[in-house]
Amino acid sequence: MAALTRVSGSVGLISLLNPPVNALSAAVRQGIVDTVRRAVSDPQVKSVVICGQNGVFCGGADIKEFGGHMSGPPLVPIFNTIEAADKPVVAAIEGSALGGGLELALACHYRITQSKARLGLPEVSLGLLPAAGGTQRLPRLIGVPAALDLITTGRHLTGAEALKLGIVDQVTDQNTVEAAVKFALSIPSGCNICRLHLSERPGVMQRVKKSAHGAIAPVACVQAVQAAATLPFTQGMQREQELMATLFGSGQARALQYCFFSQRVVSKWSSPSGSRWDTSKPKPVTKVGVIGLGTMGRGITVALALAGLSVVAVETQQQQMMAAQHAVSGMLERTARRRGVSLVGDQIRYSVELEAVADVELVIEAVFEDMALKEKLFKQLSTLCKADTLLCSNTSSLDIDHLASQTHSPQLVVGMHFFAPAHVMKLLEVVYGPRSAPQAVATAMELGKRMGKVSVAVGNCSGFVGNRMLMPYVEEASFLVEEGASPEIVDRALEEFGFPMGVFRMSDLSGLDVGWKVRKARGLVEPGQMSRVRQGRRYSPLGDLLCEQGRFGQKTGRGWYLYDSAGSREAQPDPWLQSFLEEYRARQGLVSRRIDSQEVLERCLYALINEGFNILQEGIAAGPEDIDMIYVFGYGFPRHRGGPMFYASQVGLAQVLQRLEHYQQLHPDIPHLRPSSLLRRLVSSGSPRIQRWREIIRMPHSSL
Numbered sequence: 001m002a003a004l005t006r007v008s009g010s011v012g013l014i015s016l017l018n019p020p021v022n023a024l025s026a027a028v029r030q031g032i033v034d035t036v037r038r039a040v041s042d043p044q045v046k047s048v049v050i051c052g053q054n055g056v057f058c059g060g061a062d063i064k065e066f067g068g069h070m071s072g073p074p075l076v077p078i079f080n081t082i083e084a085a086d087k088p089v090v091a092a093i094e095g096s097a098l099g100g101g102l103e104l105a106l107a108c109h110y111r112i113t114q115s116k117a118r119l120g121l122p123e124v125s126l127g128l129l130p131a132a133g134g135t136q137r138l139p140r141l142i143g144v145p146a147a148l149d150l151i152t153t154g155r156h157l158t159g160a161e162a163l164k165l166g167i168v169d170q171v172t173d174q175n176t177v178e179a180a181v182k183f184a185l186s187i188p189s190g191c192n193i194c195r196l197h198l199s200e201r202p203g204v205m206q207r208v209k210k211s212a213h214g215a216i217a218p219v220a221c222v223q224a225v226q227a228a229a230t231l232p233f234t235q236g237m238q239r240e241q242e243l244m245a246t247l248f249g250s251g252q253a254r255a256l257q258y259c260f261f262s263q264r265v266v267s268k269w270s271s272p273s274g275s276r277w278d279t280s281k282p283k284p285v286t287k288v289g290v291i292g293l294g295t296m297g298r299g300i301t302v303a304l305a306l307a308g309l310s311v312v313a314v315e316t317q318q319q320q321m322m323a324a325q326h327a328v329s330g331m332l333e334r335t336a337r338r339r340g341v342s343l344v345g346d347q348i349r350y351s352v353e354l355e356a357v358a359d360v361e362l363v364i365e366a367v368f369e370d371m372a373l374k375e376k377l378f379k380q381l382s383t384l385c386k387a388d389t390l391l392c393s394n395t396s397s398l399d400i401d402h403l404a405s406q407t408h409s410p411q412l413v414v415g416m417h418f419f420a421p422a423h424v425m426k427l428l429e430v431v432y433g434p435r436s437a438p439q440a441v442a443t444a445m446e447l448g449k450r451m452g453k454v455s456v457a458v459g460n461c462s463g464f465v466g467n468r469m470l471m472p473y474v475e476e477a478s479f480l481v482e483e484g485a486s487p488e489i490v491d492r493a494l495e496e497f498g499f500p501m502g503v504f505r506m507s508d509l510s511g512l513d514v515g516w517k518v519r520k521a522r523g524l525v526e527p528g529q530m531s532r533v534r535q536g537r538r539y540s541p542l543g544d545l546l547c548e549q550g551r552f553g554q555k556t557g558r559g560w561y562l563y564d565s566a567g568s569r570e571a572q573p574d575p576w577l578q579s580f581l582e583e584y585r586a587r588q589g590l591v592s593r594r595i596d597s598q599e600v601l602e603r604c605l606y607a608l609i610n611e612g613f614n615i616l617q618e619g620i621a622a623g624p625e626d627i628d629m630i631y632v633f634g635y636g637f638p639r640h641r642g643g644p645m646f647y648a649s650q651v652g653l654a655q656v657l658q659r660l661e662h663y664q665q666l667h668p669d670i671p672h673l674r675p676s677s678l679l680r681r682l683v684s685s686g687s688p689r690i691q692r693w694r695e696i697i698r699m700p701h702s703s704l
């Protein structure tokens with residue numbers, strides 16, 4: 001798992017051998033111990049170069065080992081031995097040096113890197129800290145502020161950025177291993193351990209805690225770096241180990257590591273018809289049409305252009321098109337600057353003629369959420385585009401199969417549901433209808449990947465996965481307010497759980513009128529009416545009544561909260577709302593009761609989770625990982641909780657079932673509190689680990 005050869009006469013070249021990313025498995029660690037010992041004791045070896053095979057230095061500790069019993073030599077003594085070697089050791093970094101991979105490089109005396117290589121300490125995103133000396137060596141090399149930034153965010157750097165920060169000694173665009181060998185031949189013996197004088201950074205802990213939303217790893221990272229600033233190296237290393245011990249077996253670490261693997265699982269999509277990622281070849285796409293340049297269309301255009309695609313952007317009116325062009329240019333420039341990428345000129349052509357998309361390979365429709373308008377557009381597109389052009393809709397809930405039926409080639413129609421702002425948000429729901437061809441799904445998934453999205457393939461139903469699950473969650477929040485909670489009580493409970501924003505603050509931000517429009521389209525809104533049963537089930541008219549008063553949220557300066565002015569973001573409790581709620585409850589004969597955060601969490605989250613089980617049972621999502629990634633990347637579900645389905649597995653499925661039964665007895669008029677039969681089935685199968693749910697879902701069962 002690591003090989004030693006002698007090159008250029010006196011350089012011992014150690015290669016890590018563990019494809020695909022040379023993770024530091026037990027065998028690799030043992031390989032490093034053996035090869036370093038041999039190289040150091042060989043009198044013909046004057047210096048050592050460590051590299052990874054196949055153009056990747058090292059992707060860090062083997063994450064798969066974390067779940068089980070760890071065996072083999074630990075990293076810390078291995079890295080200490082390398083650092084203490086009396087022959088110069090040079091790391092030759094190609095591809096990636098991440099986590100334990102970068103810590104290995106930091107223990108070497110010199111580092112030479114390929115300019116495009118990715119370097120970073122992403123342990124925090126796995127619920128851990130760089131506990132193989134990373135929190136002690138990096139601050140001593142580049143200072144506390146820069147080290148804190150890298151260790152608490154886990155962000156990756158390019159080789160060029162790493163040189164600027166002083167993490168590496170040389171960057172090359174040539175063969176990195178050859179450059180490192182040349183470097184090793186040129187340096188005298190003795191090592192280059194940099195020991196900066198460090199001082200603490202005031203105020204950092206407060207900032208990190210605030211942005212961590214309850215995640216414990218970023219806080220431990222700060223504590224470890226603070227130890228580097230205040231303690232001698234050996235004691236700092238001990239502190240690092242103690243902090244790591246508190247994180248290693250934590251539920252948060254398990255959740256975050258589950259997210260790491262789930263993100264990769266969802267790219268291996270499958271559908272109930274049997275089509276799969278590994279048997280469906282995507283169609284090559286170089287030119288894409290975007291129809292409708294409102295907020296979504298503009299974001300999609302930017303995301304496509306940044307991915308290097310040619311875009312034909314269409315808007316109906318000249319004036320709106322000009323406004324969109326101006327906005328898109330600004331967004332492109334800002335995003336490119338932030339990401340440090342250069343723009344290829346003239347990638348976007350604007351037009352007011354639909355015919356402009358006649359020669360593209362794929363069209364993304366992003367017009368208003370109005371079925372009649374979309375029907376007409378799909379009919380037109382089907383006639384004017386090339387026969388094999390894929391037609392995609394950015395609808396957030398409408399029937400993809402119905403849209404497909406308006407075209408000559410329904411197999412070429414899929415949904416591509418982006419999330420606002422579309423050039424920033426990582427999630428893409430790719431929605432297949434019963435007639436969508438596997439190649440159409442594969443092409444949309446591949447396009448999402450090129451745009452840097454986490455793409456999740458889901459089946460066709462109202463609201464797909466994300467918005468369908470959101471309905472019961474939002475409804476429960478309104479029911480709780482009817483029963484006695486305030487928007488602040490509900491939001492505080494959800495924010496303490498880890499959501500960046502509670503239901504009501506989020507609703508104020510996105511606009512109460514958005515949901516009002518959807519409810520109107522579903523025939524649920526009865527202007528001026530207060531009835532609490534509609535279409536045979538409990539209904540809360542509170543949101544409609546606020547909209548009737550012109551309270552649309554932040555944009556009107558009042559909604560569930562009060563704002564200083566229209567557009568302001570600082571939400572304050574509104575005394576008017578409190579009296580309005582009291583009057584409402586009195587008129588409805590509702591007796592207000594005290595509602596605590598446990599009830600808020602259970603009612604909102606278990607309703608959401610229950611709908612997730614229904615979705616799994618219906619085959620709309622292939623597995624719990626799909627739902628979890630949709631919620632983590634699209635809806636702000638705290639990543640350190642793993643997503644709603646993983647969270648349910650952590651709470652215990654029997655407990656979730658029992659609480660749903662309890663609430664259903666109290667509220668028999670709320671159908672979404674009726675426990676899903678899949679949840680019952682999983683509980684009666686002994687609540688298996690989440691990784692086994694797919695087997696149970698697929699098992700034939702009787703609904704009797």
Ligand SMILES: CCC/C=C/C(=O)SCCNC(=O)CCNC(=O)[C@H](O)C(C)(C)COP(=O)([O-])OP(=O)([O-])OC[C@H]1O[C@@H](n2cnc3c(N)ncnc32)[C@H](O)[C@@H]1OP(=O)([O-])[O-]
Pocket residue numbers: 020021023059060061062063064075096098099100101118122123126128129130131132261264
């Ligand atoms: C204990 C002391 C403290 C140290 C802690 C650490 O180091 S914590 C670690 C800190 N390090 C990190 O957090 C880095 C995590 N890794 C990455 O960020 C990326 O994989 C990459 C940038 C290295 C390559 O990106 P890319 O798009 O080219 O490739 P890809 O992402 O598709 O992966 C290909 C396959 O490799 C698998 N796999 C990958 N890494 C690991 C691993 N460390 N382990 C095990 N497996 C790993 C991955 O699951 C996938 O498997 P599949 O699905 O084919 O069965």
